[in-house]
Amino acid sequence: MKEKNPWHKPLTIIITVIGVIAIVALVTVAEIPPPVSAQYGIVLDAGSSHTALYIYKWPAEKDNNTGRIEQKHSCKVKGKGISSYAAVPEKAGMSLTECMQEAEMQVPAWRHQETPLYLGATAGMRLLNMENRVASDKVFEAVEKTLQRFPFSYQGARILSGQEEGAFGWVTVNYLDDRLKQGLQTTGALDLGGASTQISFVPREYDISESPSNAVAFRLYGNYYNLYTHSFLCYGKDQALRMALAHQTQSGPITISDPCFHPDYSVTRNYNTLYDSPCVSERKPKVAPLNFIHTGEGNFLQCQEVIKSLFNFKSCKYSKCSFNGIFQPPVQGSFGAFSAYYFVMNFLNLTDVFSALCIDNILTFKLVEQIKKLHSDINEKYLAEYCFSGTYILTLLTEGYNFNTETFSKIKFIKEVSSDAGWTLGYMLNLTNMIPAETKDSPPLPHAGYVSIVTVIVLLLFILCVCRCVWVKGHLTLSNGP
Numbered sequence: 001m002k003e004k005n006p007w008h009k010p011l012t013i014i015i016t017v018i019g020v021i022a023i024v025a026l027v028t029v030a031e032i033p034p035p036v037s038a039q040y041g042i043v044l045d046a047g048s049s050h051t052a053l054y055i056y057k058w059p060a061e062k063d064n065n066t067g068r069i070e071q072k073h074s075c076k077v078k079g080k081g082i083s084s085y086a087a088v089p090e091k092a093g094m095s096l097t098e099c100m101q102e103a104e105m106q107v108p109a110w111r112h113q114e115t116p117l118y119l120g121a122t123a124g125m126r127l128l129n130m131e132n133r134v135a136s137d138k139v140f141e142a143v144e145k146t147l148q149r150f151p152f153s154y155q156g157a158r159i160l161s162g163q164e165e166g167a168f169g170w171v172t173v174n175y176l177d178d179r180l181k182q183g184l185q186t187t188g189a190l191d192l193g194g195a196s197t198q199i200s201f202v203p204r205e206y207d208i209s210e211s212p213s214n215a216v217a218f219r220l221y222g223n224y225y226n227l228y229t230h231s232f233l234c235y236g237k238d239q240a241l242r243m244a245l246a247h248q249t250q251s252g253p254i255t256i257s258d259p260c261f262h263p264d265y266s267v268t269r270n271y272n273t274l275y276d277s278p279c280v281s282e283r284k285p286k287v288a289p290l291n292f293i294h295t296g297e298g299n300f301l302q303c304q305e306v307i308k309s310l311f312n313f314k315s316c317k318y319s320k321c322s323f324n325g326i327f328q329p330p331v332q333g334s335f336g337a338f339s340a341y342y343f344v345m346n347f348l349n350l351t352d353v354f355s356a357l358c359i360d361n362i363l364t365f366k367l368v369e370q371i372k373k374l375h376s377d378i379n380e381k382y383l384a385e386y387c388f389s390g391t392y393i394l395t396l397l398t399e400g401y402n403f404n405t406e407t408f409s410k411i412k413f414i415k416e417v418s419s420d421a422g423w424t425l426g427y428m429l430n431l432t433n434m435i436p437a438e439t440k441d442s443p444p445l446p447h448a449g450y451v452s453i454v455t456v457i458v459l460l461l462f463i464l465c466v467c468r469c470v471w472v473k474g475h476l477t478l479s480n481g482p
């Protein structure tokens with residue numbers, strides 16, 4: 001008679017159950033990463049002072065929303081910004097050729113056709129567009145013609161609004177810091193360009209209805225953000241200098257003695273060139289010689305007075321204003337300050353509100369010729385203007401935006417956080433829908449978890465099989481025994 005194995009049934013059941021679990025686990029938890037290849041995007045930042053090209057790269061096969069985007073390459077276009085070619089628009093297009101050729105080399109050829117290419121112009125083109133619409137259109141035509149000659153997927157060239165510029169700069173800074181995905185408290189963004197300046201942050205208490213045009217609402221990775229943003233046209237570093245010079249040349253003098261420049265500074269400037277900008281054109285003196293001599297005086301307190309005269313602190317129809325009657329809630333949290341904020345404050349080695357003393361020292365006691373000798377590698381124009389720019393930055397931040405000793409200490413002057421700080425990355429993330437409004441459903445198990453579970457199940461099955469074999473063998477030996 002065949003002996004009945006009491007283990008037979010339960011063991012079979014257990015092995016079958018584990019087997020089924022293993023198959024179900026295989027089907028449901030499998031999240032094996034596909035082989036990674038890269039995708040690319042190109043953004044041209046056509047600023048007032050110069051154009052820069054940025055190439056971004058991210059893993060292609062992985063879900064767009066989880067792939068981290070990095071800056072692969074950047075190229076500084078030689079010469080000035082595209083708005084400076086108003087009189088010779090075709091040169092605006094030609095100026096981009098070298099960097100575009102670099103981009104062709106940087107992006108693998110098989111990816112060219114699917115690589116989006118964007119050009120965003122900022123305050124320089126905003127001003128040209130206000131001043132001379134036809135000239136601005138011609139510059140864009142020339143630029144388009146050049147960009148379309150390249151094998152990328154050209155997505156258009158346009159002027160960004162100041163609000164977009166501010167908001168995308170904020171997105172960039174917070175994306176790079178990984179704050180958006182993690183739902184952390186966000187960092188404000190301060191951008192000082194050549195022709196405009198932007199401030200963007202999430203205020204503590206924010207009544208959007210007070211000034212709806214300053215509000216931008218985002219839903220990113222499942223979190224709501226009510227962003228305050230404002231762009232001041234003409235308050236970039238170069239246009240601010242123009243306004244300061246206009247303030248000092250109202251009567252059309254032959255010479256001015258400028259407290260914001262070093263005592264040995266002396267440069268001949270042309271009246272027409274100085275006043276050739278909508279930021280100052282209305283103030284052009286009726287009677288003036290062709291040129292004037294711009295000399296320096298080196299007096300920090302008087303320089304502050306000149307700079308303060310560029311701001312209107314009087315009229316404000318809101319609960320609170322920054323300047324020029326523009327609504328602004330109190331600044332809140334940490335800030336990242338980039339572009340000229342970084343160039344100037346990094347050079348002057350200044351990081352706190354007491355920086356004023358240092359600027360006073362440099363401006364009053366140092367000659368520009370001494371500074372040039374000490375820093376022969378730096379552009380002379382930048383060197384001569386650092387004290388003006390430093391005083392302007394301190395005045396803008398403290399008197400303009402109302403940063404005090406405590407809030408000022410939370411400003412970090414940054415050039416980059418893994419990628420360059422600026423609006424371009426935020427712009428591309430937005431146009432390629434790279435940041436989801438909702439958090440992506442996370443996979444049931446990451447790859448490592450999946451591998452561990454399957455390994456444990458296989459081991460269990462193996463142990464059970466071995467147990468069963470040992471039991472059967474032992475039992476047979478017993479039954480065949482004497």
Ligand SMILES: Nc1nc2c(ncn2[C@@H]2O[C@H](COP(=O)(O)OP(=O)(O)OP(=O)(O)O)[C@@H](O)[C@H]2O)c(=O)[nH]1
Nearest residue numbers: 047048049050122123193194195196339340343382
């Ligand atoms: N000191 C210094 N200044 C720089 C440097 N690069 C640019 N600048 C100046 O800093 C200011 C701001 O530069 P950007 O942020 O490039 O300005 P932009 O984007 O051309 O101008 P917007 O259209 O107003 O944004 C300009 O006056 C530039 O001339 C640099 O390496 N060092």
Ligand SMILES: [Ca+2]
Nearest residue numbers: 047122193339
């Ligand atoms: Ca800029």
